[in-house]
Amino acid sequence: MTVGVVILVHTALDRAEQVIRHWVAGGCPVVVHVDKGVGDRTYQAFVGNLTDLENVRFSTRHRCEWGMWGLVAATQDASEMMLRAFPKVRHVYLASGSCLPLRPVKELRRYLDSRPRTDFIESATTSEVPWTVGGLDRERFTLRFPFSWRKRRFLFDAYVNFQRRIRFKRRIPDGIVPHMGSQWWCLTRQTLSAILQDPARKTYDAYFRRVWIPDESYFQTLVRLYSPNIESRSLTLSKFDFQGKPHIFYDDHLQLLRRSDCFVARKIWPHANRLYQTFLNDEVSPMKGTEPNPGKIDRIFSKAVDRRTRGRPGLYMQSRFPNRYRENGITSSPYSVFQGFSELFENYEPWLAKASGARVHGHLFDPNRVMFDGGQTHFQGALSDSASLRDYNPQMFLTNLIWNTRGERQGFQFGPMDTQPIRDVIARDHNATLAIISGAWAVTLFRSNRDFADLRQEAARLQIIENEHLNLLRSPDTKARVRIWTMADFIESPMEVLQMVVDEMSGKSGPHLTEAPRMHDLQGFGQFLQNLKNQGMHPYLMGDFPVDRNASFKAPTKRKPYLVR
Template sequence: MSLGVVMLCHTALNRAAQVARHWAENGCPVVIHVDSRVPQTDLDAMKAGLADLPDVLFSPRVACEWGTFGLVQATILAATRMLEQFPDVSHVFLASGSCLPIRPVADLKAHLAAHPDTDFIESVTTADVGWTVGGLNKERFTLHFPFSWKKQRRLFDAYVRLQRRLRIQRRIPEGIVPHLGSQWWCLTRRSLEAILTHPDRPRHDRYFRRVWIPDESYFQTLVRRVSTRIESRSLTLAKFDFQGRPHVFYDDHLHLLRQSPAFVARKIWPQADLLYRTFLGEDDQNRPAPNPGKIDRLFAKAVERRTRGRQGLFMQSRFPTWGRGAKCSAGPYGVLAGFDELFTDFRPWLTRAAGARVHGHLFDPERVQFAGGETVFKGGLSDSATLRDYNPQSFLTNLIWNTRGETQCFQFGPGDVQDIVWFIAEDPQARVFIVSGAFAVPLWRSGMSVAEVRPLAARMQKIEADLIARLESPWTKAQVRRWTLAEFLENPAEPLQQLLDDLNPRSSHRVTDLPQLVPLRGFGDFVQDLRNQGMLPVLIGDIDASLDTAPETLPTARLRVVR
């Protein structure tokens, strides 16, 4: 009993020859098929290099264009040669020229000896979950494919669409149940002979000649007709990216490959000297324990990075369009309108209570008010208002990206540059809290006369009304909570608790201290004066004179004690 290896080669023939030598020296006869598009001189050089090995043979050559029957044809030619020339071969292993055995050949032989009648071939029925990545599945068997996918992509796609629309379907021959699977398999002599000498073989070949990518379905389907025992997994480690292209292994994957339970890996970069040297060299004794999950994770991560990317990152190779994350930051952040105006120590309180970084008015027209009055902030963000206003969206997404892991909060109000509002409104990461009408409190405290204040207040009310309208538009994705000043003052503790819950949902500690409310005695009269001057302070709500008798400190007793 012995193992025979069929190798399909089309590039990097020197590496293929090196691997063939390795197989042959370990007692495995090899039949090599070289793509007929490879120049004869290259093939001659390869043959000359392997001339000293009697157990390495070459099969007749056919052209192997990807996705066509040529690859199956080549496999059939080489396998036939193998079965004829080496009568004591009991298993045939199909490998490519860029496959590399990553465990000792003796291990593979022992494995096959332990499973003498088993065919190791991935074979998945198309009726169930799709095996393919980003391509045709069942339709590979039922449509016609006269055009080359590589050279005539548009025609290929158009013809597929046309057939779908016209509902053209090929008839699947009697007895064939479409199965798909990795093209790299290891079959027993019995099964392989049964496939190759099957009475229906001409009919099979005729059918599969027109199937799309038959190398992933020919043996995988037919083996179901002849085999007694199929183990549906490939002994070859081959990972595919999101477009169905194989991942390539490099020198820095050495450690990963040594942890793989597979016997052969594909595909290896031809210049990965270290890999070839290590795995074709001496048996290394202290292999780490197999850990296939690690390899899976690495490649799954790569695919995820390519298809989903890091949320909230805008950079040279990730710039999502609208609807794909163009309006989305890296993490939740708080936008606070009106709080700073009502409390004397709101920022330090919020910093303490929410464990967040609390900035001032980041969109102040004069200067970016970073927390702590810094002139430059994390990532090198400048406090220059001109730079910020040049591209406010980049400014904000940069800030949130740079401070991943720490919640950012900033004050916002009608006195700020409003360009960013559209972005905030559509950003699902934004948590916006508005006490509408709070802008009136600093105006009242400024000591200006009501007549002076009225136009200012009216303008700010207009800006704030626009702000609220944008934040409550149908396109809004931000989480917006809004109270009128009157509502807020009725019971400030509850909105503040709400704010903390939203900004720091995982914190379990209860708030015991609350910020200090500015004294509001006389504010009710001020609002009435505004009314008398002809302004309608809608955003403030119904403030009555009762404020004047309200306590200066917050009614802490009214805090909810249990959540």
């Protein structure tokens, strides 16, 4: 008893010839089907090159188009020829011209000899398979598909929609339950002959002729009628991406293919010389005697699909620039945003950098220039301090900054005086941590030497901007971690807040702070706020700030720092 191989060939005939000779040398008869789309002269030359092999036959040619009946018809004719021409064949192995044996043929023969009545074919109902792509799982068996999905996409979609609209449903032949699976199977002579000689074959063929992708359901369904022992798996390694397209194996996949322990792999790149030289040489390809286990490399393929579809967190490339809300994280690493701290304290940035060991910038989104740490004009990743370049795409500026400084915690100042388009990005970034002292922007106005009428107008504008920002941060859509203190609450216990900020920036709970940055002199600030009120502008974001700073200050209800999401 032996194994017969049916090979469906449509391209790279030189590689197919190599593989056919390998199968024959291993003691396997081969029946070849060549796609009718291949030119007659090319076909005749291909046949002529193989005339020296006695155990090779060529079956009736069909036009094989993806998803159409021709692939099943070609398999039927080639299988019938195999069973008729080689009566000693016990198992029939279906392969394609782009398949490559990974282990010695005699090892496959020994494996099948120990399982003489086992059929290896993926066969699962539509409710049990996760790989159907395009929304057509059960419908592929209840609608008609006379048009090619690849060549006549418009007619294909229009006809499917028409059938859905009129609620058309085909009747599934009695006695069968539609199953699906890989088209690359290995069936026993008994099972395969029962399928091909079934008295109801004409009925089944007429039905499956209008099923979508029948090569993945015809044998997979009918095998359930006759096989006494099915192993629902394929002995051929074939992997598909998230779009349902097969992965192509190249020379650099050599070790990966060896690890799979599978007997055959598809789809091999025709120019993968190293793969063909290695696996078509039994001396180089050692016998392993192990059970095929494609699951050993599934993790690698899963990671590849995840990387292709989601990318790396915070990395945007020309080859993968996702739409909004479909990013795999807006930025790549955690960072901190401070609002009101640099307005309230002198030299806040260098103090925080020294206390936390992190990188602390000034106002990166200042309208005039980007205030990098230390006043640099250029920063890592060739980032410029040009405000116009930054404002061309503020989100990309931020993501580049965080990506280019991976491994080093970044922090920067932000406030209502800065350009605001970035605030929506920060709010929905789960890597962002915001510490906000609301109303602290008024300290800058208080310390400025400007006409009071201008100050009142500017204070009204800044309060509106900050209030909008705070409302955004309180939205349920906010992903950033947010802490907000009113200015009045903050100055009651600044050390507690500063300790929290330093611990968060350093990533650990350090020793208690023994020094703090110097706070600006706020003598007269309460009167400044009262003057704004007297002029008709009501500053409410600062909290209940007393007119006399030296007076006993107690808020009616002490508000604790709170976390928004």
